[in-house]
Amino acid sequence: MNHQLSSVQIDSYSENGFLVIDNFLNPTELERWRAVTDVAVAQRLRAAKGQDWERALNNQADPNTFEAKIFVQCIKLADTHQGMYDLMHDPRLGEVAGTLAGVDGIRIWHDQALIKPPFGNPTSWHLDNPYWSFYSREAISLWMALDDATLGNGCLWYVPGSHQSARLDNANIGRNMSDLFDVYPQWRSLETVACPCPAGTAVFHNGLTAHGAGANMTPRPRRAMTCAYMPDGSSFNGQSNVLPSSYVQTLKIGDVLDDPRLNPLIWSRNSGT
Ligand SMILES: O=C(O)CCC(=O)C(=O)O
Numbered sequence: 001m002n003h004q005l006s007s008v009q010i011d012s013y014s015e016n017g018f019l020v021i022d023n024f025l026n027p028t029e030l031e032r033w034r035a036v037t038d039v040a041v042a043q044r045l046r047a048a049k050g051q052d053w054e055r056a057l058n059n060q061a062d063p064n065t066f067e068a069k070i071f072v073q074c075i076k077l078a079d080t081h082q083g084m085y086d087l088m089h090d091p092r093l094g095e096v097a098g099t100l101a102g103v104d105g106i107r108i109w110h111d112q113a114l115i116k117p118p119f120g121n122p123t124s125w126h127l128d129n130p131y132w133s134f135y136s137r138e139a140i141s142l143w144m145a146l147d148d149a150t151l152g153n154g155c156l157w158y159v160p161g162s163h164q165s166a167r168l169d170n171a172n173i174g175r176n177m178s179d180l181f182d183v184y185p186q187w188r189s190l191e192t193v194a195c196p197c198p199a200g201t202a203v204f205h206n207g208l209t210a211h212g213a214g215a216n217m218t219p220r221p222r223r224a225m226t227c228a229y230m231p232d233g234s235s236f237n238g239q240s241n242v243l244p245s246s247y248v249q250t251l252k253i254g255d256v257l258d259d260p261r262l263n264p265l266i267w268s269r270n271s272g273t
């Protein structure tokens with residue numbers, strides 16, 4: 001794993017709000033990530049049958065909607081697959097995320113497989129952090145390409161620097177690519193950047209960086225395994241998102257989210273773990 005960062009990479013992330021790291025996984029690691037993700041997703045989709053909440057999470061309730069054809073979305077696979085748990089708890093991932101974000105500790109918010117199906121719809125422009133149960137200008141996500149991501153199959157696109165002026169206002173990942181630019185008209189004049197990348201590339205982005213992905217015009221799926229990270233010390237903002245309702249009932253706005261099972265600390269600057 002190519003997890004050593006240069007100061008040029010750290011500065012680039014801080015300025016642009018995203019960073020592409022080539023050859024992040026070596027070929028053996030990439031094979032492992034692919035195999036684990038494929039099995040964990042297959043198990044989840046079978047398990048989802050008959051469970052309404054999970055079907056909703058996976059957008060499978062009505063597989064014919066526009067939204068269902070943006071991507072197959074499987075959240076928190078580390079909860080149901082040991083191999084995924086092991087991949088996601090790798091402190092080196094936390095170290096990269098924490099170093100780029102410039103924070104002292106990194107907790108997992110949630111992992112998520114995002115598989116854009118053959119001929120899948122585009123992912124419209126959006127921000128990530130406003131969806132979550134904590135607000136942080138330092139939240140960061142990893143998007144690991146498990147297939148070559150191309151302009152033709154739905155690679156990521158960013159508005160560089162948008163994390164610096166983003167507020168918590170957001171647009172839904174829906175039909176209109178441009179809704180986010182109605183919320184942030186000042187971004188309409190900025191140049192966007194596409195991030196086509198070979199499989200095994202890691203793309204990190206700030207939770208407030210505007211991003212989206214194109215349609216998948218190919219007959220093959222575009223697989224990505226992602227993980228959203230929460231800076232240690234972040235607090236509850238009143239939104240449930242992926243937190244279990246039994247836990248939400250115990251929380252007040254402002255409580256620190258530090259449950260080691262739900263939001264494990266995978267790296268801290270002082271201990272190095
Ligand atoms: O994979 C995609 O199409 C979108 C990815 C995304 O929005 C994310 O990782 O936050």
Ligand SMILES: [Fe+2]
Binds near residue numbers: 126127128211
């Ligand atoms: Fe996103």
